[in-house]
Amino acid sequence: MKETHFYVNEETGTPVFVFRWEPDRDTPLRGVVQIAHGMAEHAFRYKRLAERLTARGYIVYANDHRGHGRTAAHVNDLGYPGPDGFAGMTDDMIELGRRIREEREGLPLYLVGHSMGSFLSQKVMYRAPQLYEGVALIGTNGPKGAILKAGILLAKILVARSGDRARSTFLSHTALGSFNRPFRPNRTEFDWLSTDEAEVDKFVKDPLCGFICTTGFFKDFFIHLSDIHQKRHMRSIPKDLPVLLLAGDKDPVGGQGKGVRRLAALYRKLGLEQVDCKLYENKRHEILNEVNREEVMEDLISWLEASRGVSKAPAAF
Numbered sequence: 001m002k003e004t005h006f007y008v009n010e011e012t013g014t015p016v017f018v019f020r021w022e023p024d025r026d027t028p029l030r031g032v033v034q035i036a037h038g039m040a041e042h043a044f045r046y047k048r049l050a051e052r053l054t055a056r057g058y059i060v061y062a063n064d065h066r067g068h069g070r071t072a073a074h075v076n077d078l079g080y081p082g083p084d085g086f087a088g089m090t091d092d093m094i095e096l097g098r099r100i101r102e103e104r105e106g107l108p109l110y111l112v113g114h115s116m117g118s119f120l121s122q123k124v125m126y127r128a129p130q131l132y133e134g135v136a137l138i139g140t141n142g143p144k145g146a147i148l149k150a151g152i153l154l155a156k157i158l159v160a161r162s163g164d165r166a167r168s169t170f171l172s173h174t175a176l177g178s179f180n181r182p183f184r185p186n187r188t189e190f191d192w193l194s195t196d197e198a199e200v201d202k203f204v205k206d207p208l209c210g211f212i213c214t215t216g217f218f219k220d221f222f223i224h225l226s227d228i229h230q231k232r233h234m235r236s237i238p239k240d241l242p243v244l245l246l247a248g249d250k251d252p253v254g255g256q257g258k259g260v261r262r263l264a265a266l267y268r269k270l271g272l273e274q275v276d277c278k279l280y281e282n283k284r285h286e287i288l289n290e291v292n293r294e295e296v297m298e299d300l301i302s303w304l305e306a307s308r309g310v311s312k313a314p315a316a317f
Helices: 043-055 086-103 116-127 144-163 169-176 197-205 215-228 258-269 294-306
Strands: 002-007 018-022 032-036 059-062 109-114 134-138 243-248 273-280
Touching: 002 086, 002 258, 018 043, 032 043, 032 086, 043 059, 043 197, 043 215, 043 294, 059 086, 086 116, 109 116, 109 169, 109 294, 116 134, 116 169, 116 215, 116 294, 134 294, 144 215, 169 294, 243 294, 258 294, 273 294
Parallel strands: 032 059, 032 109, 109 134, 134 243, 243 273
Antiparallel strands: 002 018, 018 059
């Protein structure tokens, strides 16, 4: 596998760091996968997935979102995506998708979003669906309703009081604080991520992971979550866009699988023709870093192949 990197928006806006992983020269090319990582982590954590995908003939691109990884200009910028940061993150993903289309003309392109990246991907699904042959949402959820309205109001108050760059342990606890409760007694603050303790420890020790995000981040995130599930947006998703949802059935982000199932049902109700959903028993949030990650990666690849018309999707779907 060959690893290179570059920036998008280098001349016109916020420079966004992008990894590019390519198969060895003798590997036939089958497609391209664009990865959108989650909150308080970074794109390099997906190198293991990239190794599996490139071995199967897929070129992989993954950018560090604004306020994350190498896109953050300084450690103090981690968790601060800038004004209208989530709109900017979505724009960055679309711009990267367009560049990939130019570089890899003729190859099918798929978008894979994890956690926060899955919520960004849900917006891309109605803003620029023409770029992609399919979208996979991992560790995601559907509409949250009234609780989001309260979160938006609270975040706006804190932004007005402290500014949008203030670190907010209160908002972080409000958004994430309950996630660890089902896994007491807790070994770390991030037990909810995976049953694989070694993978959790890697996250805890990574200086680019687990940081407290800013008031501006949470305000924009809550508004984004409210916006993506507006009916007028969801109805504009193309009916023939293949969608895959994968999650652990103990993932608190997806309501222990209930929210994931509801989102899949909502997509089907809206008329989407190819919606596949799979929950992994007793697995938590980061299923790509779970003890059964080999199974998860193979399921993802099987879906990619099925979307290309090469093979049938796994029966478990």
